[in-house]
Amino acid sequence: MTSSSPPPLSDAFRAVWRWHFFAGLIVLPFLMLMALTGGLYLYKAEIEGLAYGRMAAVEVGETRVSADQWQSAAEQAVGGTAAAVVVPDRPDRAVQVRVRTDQGERTAFVDPYTGTVAGTVGGQGLMEVVKKLHSLELFGKPFNILVEIVAGWAIILVATGLFLWWPRRGRDVAVALPRPGDPARRPFWRNAHAVTGLYAGGIILFLALTGMPWSAVWGDKFLNVMRESGLGRPPAPAAASPWSHGKDHNAPSGTGWTMEHAVLHVPTEGPGILSRVIATADAGGMGLPYTVSIPADPSLAFTVSRVTRQAEDARSLYVDGMTGQVVADLRWDQFGTGARAFEWGIAVHQGMQYGEINRLIMLLGCIGIWVLGISGGLMAWKRRPRGSGLSAPPKPTDPRARAAVLGIVVPLGIVFPLTGLSLLAALGLEAAWRRLRPRN
Structure with a gap:
């Protein structure tokens, strides 16, 4: 058996x-x-x-106040320096401004039509x-x-x-x-x-x-x-300084894995103007929502990165804050x-x-x-x-x-x-x- x-x-x-x-x-x-x-x-x-x-949530108004007022209102409410601004894709949504402080970052929700801060989170x-x-x-x-x-x-x-x-x-x-x-x-x-x-x-x-x-x-x-x-990383554009690796507060946000920490130097001095950078992004057809990274180093370009869901929709603009000139426009086909x-x-x-x-x-x-x-x-x-x-x-x-x-x-x-x-x-x-x- x-x-x-x-x-x-x-x-x-x-x-x-x-x-x-x-x-x-x-x-x-x-x-x-x-x-x-x-x-x-x-x-x-x-x-x-x-x-x-x-x-x-915000009530839709007829006109928006300037982006510089968004930045100023957030900095006053939190008590720090703005590091990035997220521009929403819906007219009834607040702008989110990330502010650096000695105790770390806080995000302020700003009404884009009135410039008032509805609240902040850590x-x-x-x-x-x-x-x-x-x-x-x-x-x-x-x-x-x-x-x-x-x-x-x-x-x-x-x-x-x-x-x-x-x-x-x-x-x-x-x-x-x-x-x-x-x-x-x-x-x-x-x-x-x-x-x-x-x-x-x-x-x-x-x-x-x-x-x-x-x-x-x-x-x-x-x-x-x-x-x-x-x-x-795509090659550096013509007439632009070579890419460098941004440290600490200069690393841009929302650029994706490939361009993480990538920064460009621009031949300017003094602080940039947020309103000018956003106007450049809108005129250039940057899809909403997008994130504007505000460099702590004034010699660096602002970075405007589209908040994407699909990888092929990735796009980043590097903008000279003083002139509004686009230093680089990076898209999926350059990756x-x-x-x-x-x-x-x-x-x-x-x-x-x-x-x-x-x-x-x-x-x-x-x-x-x-x-x-x-x-x-x-x-x-x-x-x-x-x-x-x-x-x-x-x-x-x-x-x-x-x-x-x-x-x-x-x-x-x-x-x-x-x-x-x-x-x-x-x-x-x-x-x-x-x-x-x-x-x-």
């Missing part, structure tokens, strides 16, 4: 399973936080409308806090390094998860559809985990890859390579191949490029991460030995089986250096644990 029990797990399967378990245990809490904040940020406009509706508002929480910058700049590590390990989780899901001879057929079951039992959550990972894995992989430009190390290095190679790819990826990442269907797919990816985290945690809890805490999957009997894992993670560790360093740290900790743990 033959046994109906499945064959024993291979050493390669055991090795991948252990790494999948430990990677999920360490990374999923961060991924779940980023999924929650990312899901909220997909609905930025709606949330801000609920939070600031009264301050943002920084750039509630969703800026959500954004910084999403990038982990809220905990301090060094924590942004974790974005690259978490994104790298998210890719590893998807790759090892696919390896574990793949059907094998003599074992259960891979789960592709939800199965009925008892939520009190582990198979129910195993099936939920497998089905969710199968369909959400591609979205999670895309989110991880397109989130890399925001990472502190890989993102900055790759951005510099793109600029220097000509695949990113390099690499810049286009990354700007497109970021627009899709933020759920904007393809309308509501794009946003819903990204939201499903965020929900999928939570389902994976909850189901994975319950699976581990239910398979633990009675009366003990979480226990790792069985380790392989043959140490050489680790090659199955290394074949997946080493290439990723090379492409994403911080992920590679975290991999070495994990291997070191595992080796130290084997040596220090008590032997029976």
